[in-house]
Structures are given as C-alpha cells and as structure tokens.
Amino acid sequence: MLRGIISERSTELPSIVIGKLLKMAVEDKSVISLGPGEPDFTTPKGIITAARRALSEGYTHYSPPQGRLELRKAIAEKLKKDNKIDASPDDIIVTTGSTEGILLSLMTMVDPGEGVMITDPGFLAYRPTVEILNGMPLSVRLREEHGWQIDVDELERSIAPEKTNAIIINTPTNPTGTVYTRSALEDLADFAIEHDIMIISDEAYEKLTYDGSRHISIGSLNGMGDRVLTMQSASKTYAMAGFRIGWMHGPEKLVKAMTKLHLFSTLSAPTVSQVAVTAALKGSQKATEEMRKEYDRRRRMMVKRLNRMGLHCVEPKGAFYAFPKISHLTKKSSFKFAEWLLREGKVAVVPGTEFGKYGEGYIRLSYATAYDKIATAMDRMGKALKKL
Ligand SMILES: Cc1ncc(COP(=O)(O)O)c(C=O)c1O
Incomplete structure (x- = not known):
C-alpha cells in the first residue's frame, strides 16, 4: 500500500456522523428516517418534460x-x-x-x-x-x-x-x-x-x-x-x-x-x-407553492407533537427542519440520544453536534417526509421518551 498517499487535507477532514446513523437507518427497514436534507417530492412534471425534451433536442x-x-x-x-x-x-x-x-x-x-x-x-x-x-x-x-x-x-x-x-x-x-x-x-x-x-x-x-x-x-x-x-x-x-x-x-x-x-x-x-x-x-410556480403548503401542514403537526412530548423548540418559520432541545430531558449527548432513539424508537434523527459544537443538547428532525410517516415517528418517539 502506498503510504502517505492520502493528503492531510483529506485525512484531517472530520467524518460526518450523519452518514453512519443514516446508513443504520437505511439498513433497518422498520426505521422511519427524519434525517433527510432534501425534498421527498419528485420534480414537478412540467420540469421533467422540459428535461426530456432538452435531451432529445x-x-x-x-x-x-x-x-x-x-x-x-x-x-x-x-x-x-x-x-x-x-x-x-x-x-x-x-x-x-x-x-x-x-x-x-x-x-x-x-x-x-x-x-x-x-x-x-x-x-x-x-x-x-x-x-x-x-x-x-x-x-x-x-x-x-x-x-x-x-x-x-x-x-x-x-x-x-x-x-x-x-x-x-x-x-x-x-x-x-x-x-x-x-x-x-x-x-x-x-x-x-x-x-x-x-x-x-x-x-x-x-x-x-x-x-x-x-x-x-x-x-x-x-x-x-x-x-x-x-x-x-x-x-x-x-x-x-x-x-x-x-x-x-x-x-x-x-x-x-x-x-x-x-x-x-x-x-x-x-x-x-x-x-x-x-x-x-x-414556468408556473404553482408546484413550489403546493409543496410549501404540504411542508407547512407537516411542520405544524410535528411542532405540536414535539411540544406535547416535552421536546420544546423555537417554532421553525422556514426550511423543513425542527431543532428541539433534549438536554433538559437526558444527560446523553445529542449523538448518544440519536443512537438511542434509533435503537429504542426506530426513528432516525440528526444529532445537533453535526451542525457545530453549539448544537450539543439539540437534535434535528426533517419534515421532508410523508405526513403519515412523521405522525408514526412522533408516536414512536413519545413512547420511547417515557423509557428515558
Ligand atoms: C443550507 C444549505 N445550503 C446548501 C445546500 C446544498 O444545496 P445544493 O443541492 O444546491 O448543493 C443545502 C443542502 O441541504 C443546505 O441545507
């Protein structure tokens, strides 16, 4: 093996733990992932048609x-x-x-x-x-x-x-x-x-x-x-x-x-x-507005359910994430908590420390996931939290 072939730039780059957790989530089909950082919607039809046309032209x-x-x-x-x-x-x-x-x-x-x-x-x-x-x-x-x-x-x-x-x-x-x-x-x-x-x-x-x-x-x-x-x-x-x-x-x-x-x-x-x-x-911006409305519907449900289980968060007004505090409920680090929730509740979330050291004590949940899945994830989290 060629020693020293990998640059310091690359070896010193921290590994992203989100990858490790999300991999575990993907391998276990029973897990609901609230990890995604991208829309769950597919691209609106009119745009796909334009892309197809561009290829054939x-x-x-x-x-x-x-x-x-x-x-x-x-x-x-x-x-x-x-x-x-x-x-x-x-x-x-x-x-x-x-x-x-x-x-x-x-x-x-x-x-x-x-x-x-x-x-x-x-x-x-x-x-x-x-x-x-x-x-x-x-x-x-x-x-x-x-x-x-x-x-x-x-x-x-x-x-x-x-x-x-x-x-x-x-x-x-x-x-x-x-x-x-x-x-x-x-x-x-x-x-x-x-x-x-x-x-x-x-x-x-x-x-x-x-x-x-x-x-x-x-x-x-x-x-x-x-x-x-x-x-x-x-x-x-x-x-x-x-x-x-x-x-x-x-x-x-x-x-x-x-x-x-x-x-x-x-x-x-x-x-x-x-x-x-x-x-x-x-083109028409209608599809974007429809997606926004659906995110909003999920957001309101998720925030209400999180508050009900004692995971308070500043109400998110944009993007598709909630970032509730966990440190008042547990001594676990946000990484340990995310690992525990994955095992105990079969719900994948992202530890706050993925976003910097001041994210310690928080977790990120994405609502770029179907409404019903989020509702089931909230049921599971509620049950799991009682065992903390
Ligand atoms: C804040 C922020 N900026 C940039 C990006 C990357 O987006 P793009 O797909 O345009 O590279 C993301 C993706 O999640 C993001 O959350």
Whole structure:
C-alpha cells in the first residue's frame, strides 16, 4: 500500500456522523428516517418534460463556464422580481448545486490562514470547506434564547481582527428553521461594512417560509450590492436536488474570478439541468407553492407533537427542519440520544453536534417526509421518551 498517499487535507477532514446513523437507518427497514436534507417530492412534471425534451433536442454538450445565457437571464429576472436585487446576467454564475458555489466562493476569497465566520449551529458543509482551503473557521454562536437569530454581540466576539474576509449566513436556516428578521440582517450589514468583510448569503430555502414569515435577501438592502454574494439553488425550490443546479450573484469581479476556477472544478454545470431549470424559472410556480403548503401542514403537526412530548423548540418559520432541545430531558449527548432513539424508537434523527459544537443538547428532525410517516415517528418517539 502506498503510504502517505492520502493528503492531510483529506485525512484531517472530520467524518460526518450523519452518514453512519443514516446508513443504520437505511439498513433497518422498520426505521422511519427524519434525517433527510432534501425534498421527498419528485420534480414537478412540467420540469421533467422540459428535461426530456432538452435531451432529445441534443442538449448533451458542455455549456459556457459561467452558465447558459438564457438561464442567467431568467435568474436575473427572478432576482429582481422575487429578491429585489438589481441583477444583470453578467453578474451571475451557474454552479453544480450551491455546494459547488460554497467551494468556489471561498476558493476565490480565502487565502490560507484567513478567517471565515460561520454560524454555529449551521449547515454542515461550511466548516469543512473552509478547512479544505486551509482557512480559519470562526464560529459565531447562535442561541436558542435569541430565537436562533444572528446577533451582533456574537459577531463582535468571533471576528479575528485583520484576518477575517467573509461571513457565510443562511436564511431560512438549516438546521434551526429560523428566518432572519430584517433588523438582524440590517445589523449584520452594518457589521460587514464596519469590518470590511464580504457576506455569502446561502438562500437555498428561500421559498420555504411559513406563518407569514418572509425571506429577505441581504443583498437587497441599501448599499449592499458590492458586499454580498447571493447563493440560491433549484434543489429545494423545485425538488431538483439531483439535477445539481445552483447560482451565485455578486460583484462582477468576483463572479469572473469564480468562473476562472469553475473551469477547473466542473467546467460547466450540467447542460440538460440548466435547460430544465430555465423552464422551471420561467414556468408556473404553482408546484413550489403546493409543496410549501404540504411542508407547512407537516411542520405544524410535528411542532405540536414535539411540544406535547416535552421536546420544546423555537417554532421553525422556514426550511423543513425542527431543532428541539433534549438536554433538559437526558444527560446523553445529542449523538448518544440519536443512537438511542434509533435503537429504542426506530426513528432516525440528526444529532445537533453535526451542525457545530453549539448544537450539543439539540437534535434535528426533517419534515421532508410523508405526513403519515412523521405522525408514526412522533408516536414512536413519545413512547420511547417515557423509557428515558
Ligand atoms: C443550507 C444549505 N445550503 C446548501 C445546500 C446544498 O444545496 P445544493 O443541492 O444546491 O448543493 C443545502 C443542502 O441541504 C443546505 O441545507
């Protein structure tokens, strides 16, 4: 065996425990998984038809690295209409999912040793991506008592003076389901201007908000045009996770630099998927609204049932996750609790620590699963908790 063949970058990357738990969940057919981080719906029919048509019309070649112009035009229209961002197709790059967008934007902005602020708890890809690039992840603690909103005092506490280039935020939020308020975003905008840092705004769940909560893009706030990379995705909005299409909008200089790197990462996002997403953006948005309504129905039931069994959570107003506290019920770590619940209740959930150390004492439950399955999972959890 070739010794030392695997890079430190790879060996030092922490393993994702979600994989281990979800593997156990998949192997045991009696388990109900509340682990999924993607829509359970299949892609709406009209979009599938557009993808089929694109294939038979020969859209099987590479696309321009920045993305097909027709798609970038449709994205620019959408950004203006839905997000109040004055966008031009030149300032947009189409990526292979927003996962590639996270990597490209950080590759473009972060030199080794430079700091990137990430929220904790927060989406599990941010920290490893900063680490892969030898950047310095700086955790910004989010607190349940603040409704999991981002908070300026915590930002001030986390920043590394002189060395911080960017902050990644995510609203609506994975894993807490928080929708950032206008005032929290305005405070963050002031902070970014004062400290001269870029904001990467991950808006993968922008269309999934509930109870009258509304998603606000920080890039639409006054004076933020040059300071925000807005990152969005077709994965959740159109249940198109497997098509792998995301996009980023921001200052042209940055978009050009990202396009240069994109040439050597994936060259172009999948062409057939780009054609399908163009159809999705230009077509009726009814299917997205129907999915949102169904998530909402499941959300209300799940939150009510969790509260009834003593697992209180700040009511999630966006995305498709609930993030209840468990630490008042058990001394088990969130990982041990998730393992125990899998064995005892045959329900798979994700330990809060998957999303950072401040996720300890919490678990994440996804409601991207059929209503009846969630109801059965709640019955099982209720029974299991009595044995704690
Ligand atoms: C907050 C957040 N950002 C980005 C992604 C990745 O999405 P994409 O499918 O566009 O790569 C996910 C996926 O779960 C997510 O939860």
